[in-house]
Amino acid sequence: MVLGIEDPGVWLAYVLSLVSAALCVIFGIANWNKGEEPVKKEDTDWAKEEKTEVEDAL
């Protein structure tokens, strides 16, 4: 019995929900400063087109 829940099939889901969220937090914080990439011309070109042709059109 964990947290008042008898069936392991259910308390495992309860615990794993918390663990998955914790995993996201830990992974996010551990990689907080990793993965920075220089902005290329294709990135800004994409953003400009997104703005003019998709967003403004809507």
Next chain:
Amino acid sequence: MDLISIILVIVYLMVTGYLGYLGYRQTKTAADYLVAGRSAHPVVMALSYGATFISTSAIVGFGGVAANFGMGLLWLTVLNIFVGIFIAFMFLGNPTRRMGHHLDAHTFPELIAKRYDSRLLQVLCALIIFCFMPLYAMAVMVGGAEFMAPIFHISYDSALYIFALIVAAYVIAGGLKGVMLTDALQGGIMLVGMAILLVATYTLMGGVTEAHSALGALKDQVPGSLKAIGHQGWTAMPKFGFAEAGLGPKDGGVAYHMWWILVSTIVMGVGIGVLAQPQLIVRFMTVKSKQSLNRAAAAGGIFILFMTGVAFTVGALSNVYFAQQEQISCQIVDDSALLDPGADGKGKLALVPANASDEIKARAKRFVAFRLPGASDESPLNYVMWTDKTEIARGEGGAPDLLKPRLIAVMRSVGLGTTLQGNTDTLIPAYVRSALPHWFGVLFMLTLLSAAMSTMSSQFHTMGTALGRDVFEQFAHHQHGSKSIHVTRFAIIVGIVVALVLGKYVRGNIIALATAIFMGLCASSFLPLFVFGLFWKRMTKPAAVASLLVGFLTSGFWLLFVNGKTAAGLGLCKAWFGKDNLVPPTWSLTWTVVDPIIVALPLSILTAVVVALATKPMDKAHVDYVFGGPKPPA
């Protein structure tokens, strides 16, 4: 509405309006950040993504399913966080962004078209999105309407129209642009609303362990109809197995139905389906770098935990409240109203007139009809089923009557216009209205309104661009011009109207089903060609086309001719073959509840791999270009 409620609504509308105005003036959509070479704050990004991901469908629809099926639904939360956030952000997000920017793709069909150099794929993807996304939009709209109706004492239809009007106004006012701060505000409201809901519920039930124990103790009250399909209580997983071939419904042929619905349709269908949601895939392209994704994943995991984790836990726990604590202060109009479920006992309950035949009166069920305080004499009466546990205390000297139904959640939803199975879509609204203070009901409505707005704006954006940019422009052979804008707008209006009409006519236990159908269809059709397209250079155009067609057609066939609920509901199988589904009587009845995704997704993956290996690799220059190389000469 009381003063606090009015203040809450006004403050919400003012802040949303102000942020929308700021969004216009300072132009802060995700693309704006990127144009400036900057990144939105990770919390803003995560809230904005989460608000698009989670809608009234998850909270009201799947929360209601949890009230019926129990806490086993939390496996969907595990997948929502682990697959929908962790895997999506860590593994799919950055390659999608890089490929999208490099190929200058702005919609999901466009990304696929440019990856495989195929206009056909662009049009096929866009048509699937345009034709089936209204189903998901309908689920979101119904979720809002089911909540609004009891809170404001209005009919479901009126609530649906009001909700559609608010959505239309939001869309016209520029909601489709996805202003980051507005989305983040909506995500923030959702977070606060759900956090209060969780704390209030556990407090009401005396603590976490106490609440779960009380729910576990209710297992003796599982209705016979649910026991027959494998329900073993709200803190236990349903019975697992595959019924023996040839057994009928009364011989145990349906004994494992609930497990398969819970695991194959709800957990797998939606949990995996989210990876192939076009409106979420496109959001990865608006991110500046992998670093932004890493940072947003931290907040995203917590956000989803507070959305679906809370909705499913509270949904299941609502049984404790309804069965043990609910007291309705009301005016009892009739304590022995008779509602008739029809000759086969499966029809919608209708009021039995005084002059009805003895046969109808004999099969009718006894209900208590009552009116809530504040409801006008014209507003429809509420009904709860009468059992030997029902308690009524008549108020004296003008005091209101007190009604204690003592029913589990799903039985509490049985009333005029529903079948004896009840309507799980109304359970979360009923719980919030009944168990929590009215001001919270209004705050929660803003939570749901926020959840609906952010999701629907991205749905309509996706539907609009699908028809305008991905279909019309491909056939019209001209650049983005005024005509395609008209087509985009037309597509959005059609989307809103179709969602509204569907919502009006298919009410009842529909939110989770419609969402799961759409997500399963997306997964089976798009997931293999999307993921292989990102990571496997050997993947080819014919393989992508074949995988899409096999995934889509298998899902469609399964929904129309095999799945018991959808095949019977859509009626094509009956019209063509004279029976509800094509599963032969000598086969196991469990086949009728196996979700299409279980068959269609593996087939679609297999097709992609086999056809890719059997066909000629794509032109090397094109493949190099797709994976970051220079554009080959035309």
